[in-house]
Ligand code: ADP
Ligand code: MG
């Protein structure tokens with residue numbers, strides 16, 4: 263499998279579907295340690311992304327063009343913390359994906375850029391109970407998979423699996439960034455909604471590569 267432009271487009275559609283399927287779960291997680299809008303925010307954003315992608319007269323020429331459309335749409339349609347964070351992640355990723363197809367190393371570069379974007383915007387490091395806790399292990403796993411010769415699909419699958427584990431590992435953490443940090447110690451015992459949605463986004467990329 264190759265991570266080409268058609269794959270990137272399928273990734274967007276799979277993400278929108280998965281986020282919609284998990285909307286109540288994301289909402290419930292955010293109700294526990296935030297304001298209960300993360301599911302709705304993400305569904306609104308990715309629905310808008312799909313509408314824009316489907317309305318293009320010319321198909322995007324590069325993977326980066328797809329990612330840039332995701333970035334600008336999320337920035338203008340998703341409020342709160344997650345909109346600018348995801349928007350910056352996709353925007354940084356788009357800049358290293360000016361190609362018609364990503365190989366394993368290209369997938370690593372995209373994920374590294376996304377993590378850098380989130381950190382540039384939100385200033386969170388690992389262990390603060392945010393989406394960074396899904397992305398850091400995802401990047402580490404992607405690097406390892408690419409170093410052992412993995413192709414784009416294998417690298418992406420390794421990243422997605424690590425992101426899922428990273429999201430689950432946020433449960434005992436105490437939040438020190440974002441709205442959940444207002445709860446202090448009471449934020450422990452719940453999975454971080456942004457880490458959970460990040461894991462869904464990466465899993466959707468794997469589904470897109472198997473389609
Ligand atoms: P809001 O908190 O404004 O309602 P959302 O509910 O859509 O926004 O998103 C909340 C998620 O955003 C959190 O679960 C967390 O993963 C992420 N988040 C919040 N602040 C930061 C930050 N500074 N760095 C990284 N991620 C963050
Ligand atoms: Mg919220």
Ligand code: MG
Pocket residue numbers: 297299342343
């Ligand atoms: Mg909110």
